[in-house]
Amino acid sequence: MEKESRNIITIDIGGTNIRIGLIDSNGKIEKITRLKKPHIGEISELILSTIKTFFSKEELKNAELIAVASAGKVDNEKGTLKSSSIGKGVLPLGKDLKEEFSKDVILINDANAAAYGEFSKYRDRTNNLVYITISTGIGGGAVVDGRLLGAEINATEIGHIIVKEEDYHILCNCGFENHWEAFASGKGIPKFFKEWAKKKGINQGKSYTSAEDIFQAAKKGGSLEKRFLEKIGEYNGRGLSTIMALYMPDIVVIGGSVVHHNQKEILEPMIKNTEKHYKLPEIIITESGDDVCIIGAAMYAFDNLREKKYAK
Numbered sequence: 001m002e003k004e005s006r007n008i009i010t011i012d013i014g015g016t017n018i019r020i021g022l023i024d025s026n027g028k029i030e031k032i033t034r035l036k037k038p039h040i041g042e043i044s045e046l047i048l049s050t051i052k053t054f055f056s057k058e059e060l061k062n063a064e065l066i067a068v069a070s071a072g073k074v075d076n077e078k079g080t081l082k083s084s085s086i087g088k089g090v091l092p093l094g095k096d097l098k099e100e101f102s103k104d105v106i107l108i109n110d111a112n113a114a115a116y117g118e119f120s121k122y123r124d125r126t127n128n129l130v131y132i133t134i135s136t137g138i139g140g141g142a143v144v145d146g147r148l149l150g151a152e153i154n155a156t157e158i159g160h161i162i163v164k165e166e167d168y169h170i171l172c173n174c175g176f177e178n179h180w181e182a183f184a185s186g187k188g189i190p191k192f193f194k195e196w197a198k199k200k201g202i203n204q205g206k207s208y209t210s211a212e213d214i215f216q217a218a219k220k221g222g223s224l225e226k227r228f229l230e231k232i233g234e235y236n237g238r239g240l241s242t243i244m245a246l247y248m249p250d251i252v253v254i255g256g257s258v259v260h261h262n263q264k265e266i267l268e269p270m271i272k273n274t275e276k277h278y279k280l281p282e283i284i285i286t287e288s289g290d291d292v293c294i295i296g297a298a299m300y301a302f303d304n305l306r307e308k309k310y311a312k
C-alpha cells in the first residue's frame, strides 16, 4: 500500500498564468498558487523563487520529483521548453530546476498531460481515450491501448487538422491556413466571424474582439451569432470526426475555457455534425477545470517514476 505522503511539485505554464502546486499520488491538489506569467527571461527565476517561498522545507524535501506541463515542445534530455505561448527562444527550465533542487524533473506537453490525467480517472472503463482542449488554441492528447501517444514528441497536435470546406483563407497560429484552431479556438473565433460575415455579405461592419462576446450575443438571441455558432459546430464536428477516425476512442474528455463557459453552445452542434458512420464516443467535460493539465502532469510523472524511467 502506498504511503499517503507521496507528493510531487508540479508546474503548469499556461497561456497567461503559471500554476505551481503540490499534488499527491491520487491526483489531489494539496496546495496550489497561481502567478501571472512574466516575459520568457524571467520565467525560470520566478518559478524557482516561488518554489522556495511557497513550500516548507519539509514539503520540498519530501517531494519525490518535479513535473512541468507546458504548451509546445518539451525536451527531457536537454531539460528545455519551446512554445510560442512562452515567447521566442528556448527555456531551460528543466535544467534550472534540477540544478537548484537536486531532484529529477519530468517535462510533458500540457494537453498530453491532461489526456493522461483523464485516462488515470477512467482507466477502469477504457484503454482508449482522447482529450481535447478548446481554449486560446486547440490541442489534445490520445491514449491508445492504455498508452499515451508521443508524450516525448508532443504528438496529437489536433488543432492543426484541416477542417475547411469553403474558400476561407484564415491563418492559424502556426502560420498555415485553415486549421481547426484557426476557425474554432478562442483566438480564431473572432477572426473567423469577421471573414464569415463578409463572405455571407451580411452585417459587414460587425466585428468582435473576443470569442466570449460572440457567445454572449448568441445567448441573448442574436440570430447572426447563432448561425455563426452553427458553422463553428460544423468545424468542431469535422475535427471530432477526424479524431474518431484516427483513434476510435471510447471516451472523449473536453476542456478549455471556451468549452467551460459555453458547454451547450459548443457540444450540441459539435455532436450533431460528427460523421455518422463512426460510433460516437462518450463525451465528458473534464471535472478538473483549469487544473486538468497540472493534475495530469503529476499523474504522468508518478507513473513514470514507478516504471523507474526517470529515477536516479
Ligand SMILES: [Zn+2]
Binding pocket: 159, 160, 172, 173, 174, 175, 176, 179, 181
Ligand atoms: Zn495550425
